[in-house]
Amino acid sequence: MSVLKEILEWSKGRPAWQRDALRRLVLNGELSNDDVHDLTEICKSAHGLADQQDVVPLAADHIPDQGTGLGRVTLLSIFHHRGVNALAEDQTLKFGPSLTAVYGDNAAGKTGYIRILKSACRARGTEEILGNVVSGAAPQKPAVAIKYEVGTDANIREWAGGGGDEFISRVSVFDSQCAAVYLTEKTDVAFRPFGLDLFDKLVKACRLVRSQLESEQSVLRSAAITAFQTPEGTSVARLLAGLSSLTKPDAVKALTLLSPEEESRLSLLERSLVDLQANDPEKLARQLTLRAGRVRSLARHLKDVEMALSADAVSGVFEVRKESGRKGEEAQRLRNATFPEGLFTGTGSERWSLLWESARQFSEELAYPGQAFPVVNNGARCVLCQQDLDHASGHRLRQFEAFVISKTEQELREVRGEFARLQKAFTDLKTANDTADEAVKEIRIEYESLADKISDFLAASEKRRLSVIEALSMGKESPSDLPALVAVSQETDALAEHLQERVKTLRSSSNEEQKKAMTTEVQELSSRKVLAKHEEQVLAEIERKKKVAAYELCLNDTKTHTITQKSSAVTKTSVTQRLKKSFQDELGRLSFRHVEVELKEVGGEQGILYHKLILTRAPGVDLPKVVSEGEQRCLSIAAFFAELSTADDPSGIVFDDPVSSLDYKWREGVARRLVEEAKTRQVIVFTHDIVFLLFLRQLSDELGVQQLDQHVRQLSKGSGVCAEELPWVALKVSMRIGHLKKLIQDAEKLHRDGHQSAYEREASVIYGYLREAWERGLEEVLLGGVVERYRPGVQTQQVTKIADISEEDCKALEAAMTKCSKWLPGHDQAAAARAEVPEPNVLKADIDALENWVSGIRKRRK
Template identity: 30%
Template sequence: MNNTESTLTKWFSERPQWLQVAATRLLQQSELAAQDISELATLCRQEADGKLAKPSCSFPASAFSQGVAGTLRLCSISDVEGVNALAPKKPLEFGNGNITIVYGNNGSGKSGYVRLLKHICGARETGTLHPNVYKPGSPVQKACITFEQDGIQKSHTWSGQGICDELNSVDVFDTSFGKVFVGSEDEVSYEPPVLSFFSSLIIACEKVASALDSEATQLKSKKPNIPADKKVTPEGIWFESLSAKVTTQDIEKYCTFSTSDDAEMQTLQQRLAEQAPAEKARQLRKQKQHMEILLQDAQKYLEQLSEENFKRIIAAKKKSILKKTAADASAEKVFSGSELEGIGSDVWKELWEAARNYSVSIAYQGVDYPNVSGGSRCVLCHQTLTDESKNRLISFESFVKGEMQKAATDAAKDYETASQSIELLPTSETLKTRIDAAGIAQDEFANQVTEFFTQLQARKDQLSVVDSEEATPDPLQTPQWIEQVQCQSNNLGELAAKYDEDAKGDNREDIKKKLNSLQARKWLSEHRAAINEELKRLKILNQIQKAKKSTNTRALSQKKGELAEALITDAFVQRFNSELRALGASQVKVELVKSKVSKGRVLHKLQLQGASQNGLSEVLSEGESRIVSIAAFLADVTGKTNQAPFVFDDPISSLDQTYEEAVVQRLIELSEDKQVIVFTHRLSLLGTIKHFAEKKSIKIDVVSIRSAGWGTGEPAPIPLSQSDIKSALNTLMNQRYQDAKKASENGEFEHAEILLKSMCSDFRTLVERSIENDLLCGVVQRFQRPVHTLKIKDLVKLKDTDCNLLDSLMTKYSGFEHSQPAESPLELPEPGDLMADMTSLKSWREEYVKRLA
C-alpha cells in the first residue's frame, strides 16, 4: 500500500467523531438504513453541542490495508455463541493442507461461518450478524479463531465487534462482492472498496444533512406575545431578544416571581392609589406600635413563665410548705395541753396578731404585748389576768416569736413575692382588641397568637398544682408567629418611610416604572414553560446549524480524489483482463477502464467493448455477471504482496460446467501459494476439486458440518462404526478424557459431565465393536455382507476371563447407550474408573491379538 492510503487511519481520526461512527458502521454493513441516519444525525448534534462521548467503536487501523507480507493460514473456529443458529460443540478444523472444502447441506451453518469470518477479518461488506432469531433474548456474540502466522500458532477471541488486525488481509468472496459494481443510468462502474466506501460515506453525509434540515423545519415557534406596555421594561426587552445564548441564570433573573415580589407589587399599587401618604405613614406607625406591644407582652410572659422562673416559684412554694409544716409541728408540741382546739393554727395566729395590734395601739399603748403587769386585763375577754393566764399568754408570745415560726412566716412571704412576679395575662377580649389594633387579620395567624396566650395561661395555672421542680412541665418554645409579626413590624416601618418619601416629593413615575417592571416579570413567570420551550427550540436550531457544518463533503471528495490517483492503476486493469482470460471468459466483451472523478462518484468503469451503450446489467447473463465479479475479486486479491488465505462461499453459483471447471482450476493454482477455503453444498464442486487436485498431486481436506438438535455448524466426524478401534480408543484416552478432566478442574462441572457421558457412550460402542472384531475374530461384522468362516478357527483362543471382562464392561456402560428410567438415573463413573476400564480394554486387545489359537 502506498503512503497516501497508509495515512487513511490518521486522516479519519481527525474527522468529526460522528463521521468516524458512520465510517465504522459502513464497514460493517453495505448501506446505512433510515434508523442509522437518524442516529447519526443525533450524534452529529450532540458533538456540535460538545456532549458526545468518545465513540465506543473507532475506525479500524487496517480497514482497507492489504496486510503485511508473510504466510498466514486459518486453523479453526470454536466457542461460537450468538451467531445465527451456530452452536457447535466442537471446533471447525480447516486441516493442514492448502485447500479445504467445508461441505454441508442447506441449513447446516455454512453461511453462518462465512458471515462470522467476514466480521472477524473485516471484509468489505460484512452485513448485519444476527443472533439465533428463533431463540429469545440477545445472547452475547463471541467466537475464537486460531490461525498460524509465519509458522507461529495464534488465537483471537472475537467478542461481537471489531476485527482481528492480524487477519485483516484474509479476503472473503460471496454474493455481496457484486455490490462493488455501482450502477448509474447507462453505465456500470467499478470502484476499489476504499473508494466505494468513500462514495457511500459522502451519501451518508448528504442524508444526515437532509435529516438535520428536516428536523429544523419541524421546529415551529410557540413564543407568546408580551403585552405592548411591557415591551419597554428591561424584562420585555430581554424577552423580545431571546436567543440560544440565554443562560439558566438569565431565566432565573427575569422569569422568577416570588411572594415577596407579589407583596411589593401590591404595595406599589397601594402607594400609587394613596391620596394622603403622610396620614398613611402615621397609621402604619401606629399599627407598628401595637405590634411591638404585642411582641413585648409575648416576650415578657415567656420570660416570666420560663423554666427557670417556674422552678424558682415552685421551690419557694415547696419551702413555704415545709417551713409551715415544721412550725405546725412545733405548735402542736407547745399547745398540746390547751383546753381549746386550734391553738397555734393559722386562724389562731391571725387572732393573736389582731389582739397584739389592739393592745399596743389602744388598750395598753407603750406596753409590750402581752401586758401581764398587776391589774392587767385580757384584751379579748377583759377579765383580770390571773397568774395562770399571764403565764399562758407569755408562752403563746414566746411561740409566735420563735425561730421556726419566723422561718415559716418568711418562707410564706417569699413564695407570695415569687408568685406575684408573674403578672396577670390579658383576657381574651383584651387580647382580641390588641390583635385588631396590630392589624392582624382574624384568620389562622390570629388564632396562633390567641392559642399562644391560652398556653401561657394554662402554664401559669399549673403553678397551683405542681409541688416539686421535677414535675415542672416542659417550657413553651418561642412561637413562629413572633418572628412573622416582627417581620411585619419591620415592613410596616419601611413602608411608612416610603409613604413619607411619597409625601415629600413627586416620585410617582419611578413607582410606575418599577410596578410595570414587576408586572412584566410576573407575566414572564406565568409563561416560563413556553419561554423554556422557545429557548429549547432556539438552542436546537443553533445546534443543528453548527452540526450541519460538519456534514460538508468537500474533505471527503478531496481525499477520494487523492486515493483514486494512487489506487487505480494500469496494473490493476491488466490483472482484471488476465483473470477474465484465465477463467475462460474472453468472449465476454467487457473492459475495465479509467474514468474521471466527478463529485466523488465514478472512478473506474466496466463497459462493453465496441457497443454503442454501456448497458452491462441488461446485456450480461447472471452467469456472465458472476464470472466478471470473480475476475474483479481475483484481480484485487492477486495484487497483494502477502500470502493470506481467501474464502469462497459457493463460488460457482449460476455458472455452467465450463466456467465451474475454470474457476476450480484457478482455485487449485492459487492454493499452491496460499490457503483456499471453499464452503459449498454441491457435490459436483467437491468432486471437481478432488479431480483437479489429484491431477496436481495436491491433498485436499474435506470437513463435513451438520445441523444438530442444539444448533448448526457442528463438525460431523466419521462414525465410530466405521473408524479404527485402536485410534478411537486412543482418542478417548488421550484427548477427550483430558478435556473432561480439564473441564472438571476448571469448575465447569456441567460441561465435564456431558463429556463423561459422551465418552461412556462411545466407549460402550467400542467395547461392542471389540467383541465383533477382536473377541469373535471378525467372523461377523455389522455393515458388512460377508461372513468370514475361515476365521472361526481362531475362536479356540477364547477364554472365560475374556468373556467376563467384556461382559462386565458391556454391563457397566450399556446404560449410557440405552434409555434409563428417570426414577433411577444412572450415576457416572469416576473419571479414574473410566480411564482404568479403557486401559484394561486396550491392554486386553493388545494381548488378545498376539495370543496363539
C-alpha cells in the first residue's frame, strides 16, 4: 500500500477536522490562515462550541497519481553584489549541470559563497551572514542572487535573499556543521517518500489549531463570575464551591425557589433573632400577643370585605336584580289576565301588594279573627271601606286574593326581598374603620410591604363598593371596570400566626444552642434568596464551564501523540529499512568496514521519527569518542548520501571541503562517490585540496562526467574573485597550452610597445611555465598516465600504450626542456655567455612545438 493510501485508511479514525485538514494539505500543499480558521471551527462544532460546519474529509479521489515525480532543481550561478563577508563586489560564480569543482586556497572566499548557499538551500545548520566587519567601514546589507532551473522549465528563476523558496530549498548542502549533526545528534529524515510529509504538516496544523483554541479558551477562563458572599456550610456555598460543567441547572433552580412556607419561616426566624436581643423578652412577648390579636381581628375584617365584595357577591346582586325584573314581567302578564279593565292604575303592583297585605293583617288580627281572608260571606264588610259587600265585590276580592297567593307573585316577592337584602349589604358595608386603620399602622412598623398591600386592598374595596352601589341605584349593568381585589386576609392571618410563633420562640429559645440553630437556618434560607438574585449569573457560569470543558475536548483532538506513532510506523516501513541498507551500502562504497556503525531509529515526536549513528557493539558510547576525525567525516558523508537515497528528488547537492581531515586512502573513494552521483544529479564541490581536485578531474574523465572548473582567489579588491579555470598546478597539458597562448599575446604587446625589459621578464616566466607543461606532457601524454604525481597507484593497464614511444619523442622532449631551462628564472648565467631572450615569434613557435608533440602522440595512439 502506498503511503498516501495508508494515510487515507488511517485518517478514517481521526477527528473530522483532521480529515478535512489532510484533504486540504493533499490538494494545496499548505494551509492558509483561512484554512486554519475553518478547521478550528470544525473542531469546535464537534463539541458544541460552534454551528455545524461543512466537512469534506480526505477521500480516494483526492489522492494524486504518483508517476510524475518532482523536477530537479539545478543551480546556475551565484551573483554577489555586496555585503557578504569580505567577498569582492560584483562577482559571479557559475555552476555546471553535472559536476562543478570550485577550487580556492584558504581565505580565498569559499566560505562566503557556502554561507550564501546555506541561507537559501537545505542545510542542517544555517550561519549568520556578516558584512566585512574588518574593513573599518560600516558593513553593508547583503545583496546576492542565485539563479536556478526547475526540471525542463526553460524559465530561469532567481532567489534574491529574504524568505524561503520552495524550489531552491530542495538543494542540499553538506559542510562540517552538517557532519557534526549527523555524528552527535539524532536527526530526522529530511527527504521522505511522497506523502510522508503529511504527518509533519498535520502536526503543524494541530499546533496552529491548538494555539487558536487555547487563545479562545483563555478569554473564556478570564470571564468567570464575580464571587458573591454566602455563609459557609450552606447548601448554596457547597453548590458554588463545587460548581462545574456537570452541575445541573435544575439543581440551581431548585435552591432558588423558596416556598411560601419557607419565606414565612425565614421572616419569622429573622424577627425572632432580633426579638431575642430584647432587654425584657417577657414584656415583648406580651406586646406581640396583643399585636397578634389585633392583626387576627383585622384578618377577619378583611376576610369579610373580601367575601362581601367578591366576584360572586357582585355578580349575585346583579343576577338577583335581573331575576326580579323577569319575575315582575311575568307577574304583570298574570295581572293583566286576572284584573278586569277599569281598575286603578297600579292595581297589582308592588305598592298595591303592600296595601293588600296590610288589609290581610287587619282582617286576620282584628276584623275577622280566625277567618280566612278575604271574608266575603253574607253580611261581611270590606275591611278597607267597611261597607257591605255584594256578590260582585266579593267575587273581585276573591280574584285579588287568588292573584296575590299565586306562585308567580310569591316568587316575585321573594326575589324582591332577596335583592333588597343584598343591596343593603353593599350599602351598609364598612370597608374601613378606625380599628382597621390603627391595625394597619401597627403592621407598618415591621411589615411595611404587607401594610401597603392591606391599604391598597381597602382602598380598592371602597371604590369597588361605591361602583356597585352606583350601578344598582341607577339601574345599570355590572361595571366592567370594577377595581380588582387582591386578597390579603390569608397573609394577614399568617402574620398573626407569625407573631404568635415569635411569642413562642421568645418564651422557649433562651439557650445559645437554639439561637445557633436558628442562625444556621436563617443563613441557609437567606443564602438561597441571594442565589435567586444571582441565578442567571450562576447559570451563565455553568455554561461557561461547560464551554471550557468542551474546549478541553477540542484540545484533546489536537494532540499529536497518535500522529507521531503512525508517522513512526509508516516511516519504519517506508524509510528506516531503506535508510539503514543505503547507509551500509554507502560505507561499502567508501571502503569503511573496520568499525561497525549503523543507523538506528531513536523515537519520534510531533510526527517525526528520528535516527542516529551508533556503534553496533557499544551503542551507549558516543561515536566521536571512538572514531578519528577523518573517520567521522567519512561516516557523515555516508549518512548524507543514505538520507538522499530516501528521496525521489534528484535536485542538486553542494559539498564544502568534503575530504577535510581525510588522508589519501579516503580521498579517492569520496571523489569517486561524488563523480558517480554527478551522473544523476548536479554536484558542486568546494575544495582547497589540490590532490582531491585532481582526483575529481581524473575520475570525471574516466566516468564520462562533464566537469566545470571554477577558481576563487583573494586579490586586492577582496576575496572570492572568480575565474572559469583552475590554478596552473591543476591544469592538464592541453589547458596549460591554452593558458600559454594567452600569456604570449600579452608578451607580444609589450614587445611591440617597446617595453623590452618587461617583455624579457614575461618571456622568462612563460619559458618556466612551458617547461612545467612539458613535464606534465611527459606523465600525462608520453607515459599515458601510467604514473602521475600525487596519485597513490600505478595504472598498469595503461602500460601497453607506452610501447610506441620513439627516440624522436624523447629527443624532442629533451631538447625542449633544455631550451626552456636556458631562460628559466632562477638560473644565473655568466655575463659572457648570456644569450638574448628569443623574440615573440620564437617563443610562440616553442609553444606550438609542445602542442604538435602532444597532438602527434595522441593521434598516433588513437
